Amino acid sequence: MPFSSRAMELILFILYPLALVRVRLIIPALALHGALIVSSAVTYGRIPLIGTHDTLGFLAWSIGVVYLLFGWERKRDAFSYWTIPLVLLLLAGSAVSPVMRGPLPPVLRTIWFELHVILSFISYALFAVGAVFGALYLRDGDRENETAQYRNLLLGYALFSIAMIFGGIWAHLAWGTYWLWTPKELWTTIVWFFYSLYLHARLVKGWTGRPVAWMGIVGFFIVMFTYVGVGLLMKSSHEF
Amino acid sequence: MSFDVRLQANKLAGFYAVTMKNFFLSLKTTVWTLLGLICVFFLGSYLMPAYKDVHAGMNDRLLFQWVEQNALDHPWATSWFFASLAGLVLLAINTVVCSVQAIKGKWSREDFLLRIAPQVVHIGFLCILLAHLLGAGWGYRISGMLPVEAYAKLPDNRSLYLNDLRPLVDDRGNLRDWSAVIAIYEDDRRVATGILGPNEPLFYKGMGVYLKSFDLRERPVAFLMVNKDPGALWALGGSVLFMIGTMIILILKWKKA
Numbered sequence: 001m002p003f004s005s006r007a008m009e010l011i012l013f014i015l016y017p018l019a020l021v022r023v024r025l026i027i028p029a030l031a032l033h034g035a036l037i038v039s040s041a042v043t044y045g046r047i048p049l050i051g052t053h054d055t056l057g058f059l060a061w062s063i064g065v066v067y068l069l070f071g072w073e074r075k076r077d078a079f080s081y082w083t084i085p086l087v088l089l090l091l092a093g094s095a096v097s098p099v100m101r102g103p104l105p106p107v108l109r110t111i112w113f114e115l116h117v118i119l120s121f122i123s124y125a126l127f128a129v130g131a132v133f134g135a136l137y138l139r140d141g142d143r144e145n146e147t148a149q150y151r152n153l154l155l156g157y158a159l160f161s162i163a164m165i166f167g168g169i170w171a172h173l174a175w176g177t178y179w180l181w182t183p184k185e186l187w188t189t190i191v192w193f194f195y196s197l198y199l200h201a202r203l204v205k206g207w208t209g210r211p212v213a214w215m216g217i218v219g220f221f222i223v224m225f226t227y228v229g230v231g232l233l234m235k236s237s238h239e240f
Numbered sequence: 241m242s243f244d245v246r247l248q249a250n251k252l253a254g255f256y257a258v259t260m261k262n263f264f265l266s267l268k269t270t271v272w273t274l275l276g277l278i279c280v281f282f283l284g285s286y287l288m289p290a291y292k293d294v295h296a297g298m299n300d301r302l303l304f305q306w307v308e309q310n311a312l313d314h315p316w317a318t319s320w321f322f323a324s325l326a327g328l329v330l331l332a333i334n335t336v337v338c339s340v341q342a343i344k345g346k347w348s349r350e351d352f353l354l355r356i357a358p359q360v361v362h363i364g365f366l367c368i369l370l371a372h373l374l375g376a377g378w379g380y381r382i383s384g385m386l387p388v389e390a391y392a393k394l395p396d397n398r399s400l401y402l403n404d405l406r407p408l409v410d411d412r413g414n415l416r417d418w419s420a421v422i423a424i425y426e427d428d429r430r431v432a433t434g435i436l437g438p439n440e441p442l443f444y445k446g447m448g449v450y451l452k453s454f455d456l457r458e459r460p461v462a463f464l465m466v467n468k469d470p471g472a473l474w475a476l477g478g479s480v481l482f483m484i485g486t487m488i489i490l491i492l493k494w495k496k497a
Contacts, residue, residue, distance in 0.1 A: 106417050106438035147497050154493060158486045165479040173439045176381070176450045176467035178475050179372065181298040183285040190281050197274040204267050230285070 008036055009057075009095055016064070016091065019084050023071040026064055026084075033061045044103065049117045051100035052093070055227075060090035062125030070129055070148060078139070082132050112170035119163035124223050126156030127195075131220035134213040146209070149216050150202065157195045164192060187226040194219050264337040273334060277327040284320035291317035300383070303376035332369055335362045354492050360485030367478025371471030379468040383452065388460045391425075395468075399425045400449065403433075405460045420451045420462045436464075446470065 015029035037058060040048040048054045067083045074080075130152030137145035168178035179185065198215045201207040263269055288295045294317045297306050311318040339362045342355060386392050392400045401423040408417040419437040423430050424444050434442035436451035443449075450465040 103416075110439045112439075151494060151497055154490055154497075158490045161486055162483055165483060168475065168479065170439070172448075172472060173441060174450075175452075176441065176448050176465055177299070177375075177469065178472065179375075181288070181295065183288050186281045186285045186288070190278050190285075193274050193278050193281070197271060197278070200267055200270050200274065204271055207271070 005036060005039065008032060009091075012036075012091060013088065016084060016087055019064075019067070020076065020080050022076060023068065023074055023080060026068050030061065030064050030068065033057070033064065037061060044101065046104040046109075047114045047117065049114075049121070050104065050108070052097035053099045054094075055117075055121065056090050056094035056097060059121050059124055059128075059227075060087045060094060062122050063087050063090070063128050066122075066125045066129045066152070070133075070152065078136055079132060082135060083129065086128060086132075107174050110170055110173065112166050112173065116163050116167040116170055119159045119166065123156040123160035123163060124227065126152045126159065127216075127220050127223050130156060131217045134216035137213045138210060138217075146213060149213060153195060153198055153216055153219070157192075157199060160192065160195065164188065184226075184230050187222075187230045191219070191223055191226050194222055261337070264334050265341055267338075269334050270331070270338070273327055273331045277324060277331070280320050280323045280327055284324065287317055287320050294318060301381055302379065328369060332366060335366060339363070353488055357485045357488035357492065360481050361489065362485075364478045364480070364482030364485060367474050367481060371473075371475035371478060373471070374474060375469045375471035378470045379446075381465070381467050381469075383463070383465040385455070385461045386464050388462070392464070392466075394424075394447075394466055396447075397427055398431075398447075400464070400466065401425065402462055402464070405454055405456070405462050407454070407456060418451070418454060420454070420464075422449060422464075424449070446472075 012029055012033055015032060016026065018029065019026035037048050049058055063083065064087050071079055130149045133145045133149035133152060137149060171180065172178040198212060198219060201215060202212045291314065294310055294314045297310055311321060339359045342359055347355065380395055384392065386400065386402045388402050388405050390402060394400055403421040403423060406419045407415055410416045417437065419435050421435055422442060424432040432442065432444045436442055436449060441448045441450045447466060447468045450467065452463045452465050454460070454462045
């Protein structure tokens with residue numbers, strides 16, 4: 001990555017914390033970060049979502065966008081104090097990760113892969129902000145936070161399901177099968193089962209309220225393990 | 241059998257029928273089954289790398305063949321797989337019973353979409369499960385090396401001919417892309433021709449031909465896979481239903497929330 005892009009990335013560490021003053025002050029950080037993502041796409045002629053540097057950065061940006069959309073009307077509160085450090089943590093992870101240069105491997109050059117990855121990370125961002133709302137609900141008992149968590153997780157679940165379907169179509173075209181038995185696929189299914197469980201449990205007496213709020217928080221840790229942990233610890237079809 | 245004994249037997253059968261119906265109708269069954277499946281898949285993600293040799297063939301041939309040739313001989317290593325099958329069967333029955341119950345009863349125009357959308361999702365989910373079942377037991381998956389200008393025999397009285405192999409190299413000499421020109425013959429008649437590449441298989445009557453890799457060191461050879469999965473269309477149809485149902489639920493529940 002050119003020096004100027006690295007310097008711009010460092011500026012993000014100053015811009016994102018401005019949201020701690022007021023939610024809408026995240027806009028300059030998102031605009032710059034978005035421009036960096038587009039610039040990277042233009043430079044390498046491919047979707048900038050290959051490797052830990054790209055994906056952690058995109059996840060941080062996506063969380064920022066979801067934070068802005070769901071926090072637009074909010075005043076400065078714990079929602080910002082808990083979300084912005086998460087964004088900075090992911091950004092730091094991205095900054096220390098090696099950059100993957102060059103074009104996409106031929107097997108990844110398909111719209112199905114691009115949609116699969118983009119939707120996956122947007123859903124991860126929704127799960128992250130949903131977890132924050134769950135934590136807020138557990139602290140304050142405010143039903144609005146529980147509803148906000150539900151909305152985030154419902155949208156995240158829908159996008160995650162579509163991402164899985166697009167991934168299946170891509171796998172069918174690339175490898176002749178829409179499903180592979182690997183630990184990564186098992187964990188992806190665990191994520192899907194877990195949020196299916198959340199949506200059903202919310203309708204069961206005795207599970208509503210605090211138990212499902214906790215589930216929304218645990219779900220995000222499962223998501224992060226599926227994204228980072230499985231990639232580091234287990235072999236899978238998701239290594240490129 | 242006396243009248244009293246028959247009456248008792250009927251009562252018992254009725255009791256069990258009601259108990260089973262209530263069990264499969266319950267959302268708690270869904271919740272606990274999903275929780276069980278999560279635990280079983282978690283165990284699977286640990287046992288798969290721990291017993292690599294046992295699980296190695298899972299993706300290379302039909303799943304039922306793997307079960308017959310490998311899984312049954314290693315019950316501990318594959319226990320997670322059989323437990324997940326049991327869980328999925330339970331979940332499928334639970335889904336069918338709940339959907340049938342939801343469809344029964346009076347319908348009104350106001351709540352039509354809210355009542356039908358979850359059932360569309362359920363049908364989509366069941367179609368995807370059926371696709372896995374069909375793909376696991378029927379069809380075929382064959383792979384192997386085929387030299388250029390050579391034939392390979394396929395099932396259904398078909399054969400495959402590799403006409404050409406074309407690597408695409410950039411200015412620096414790096415391999416950027418590759419393709420293979422093939423022809424499919426049926427009853428000794430050429431019925432399809434096409435160019436294979438990454439993400440570009442050739443389909444003919446439900447059979448897909450895939451270019452996996454190639455070797456140009458001596459005589460040009462392509463590593464090809466021929467796959468017939470009778471579940472693929474079910475999976476696609478189920479996925480479309482799942483997406484439609486999920487999007488309707490999302491819109492309606494979002495408003496409601």
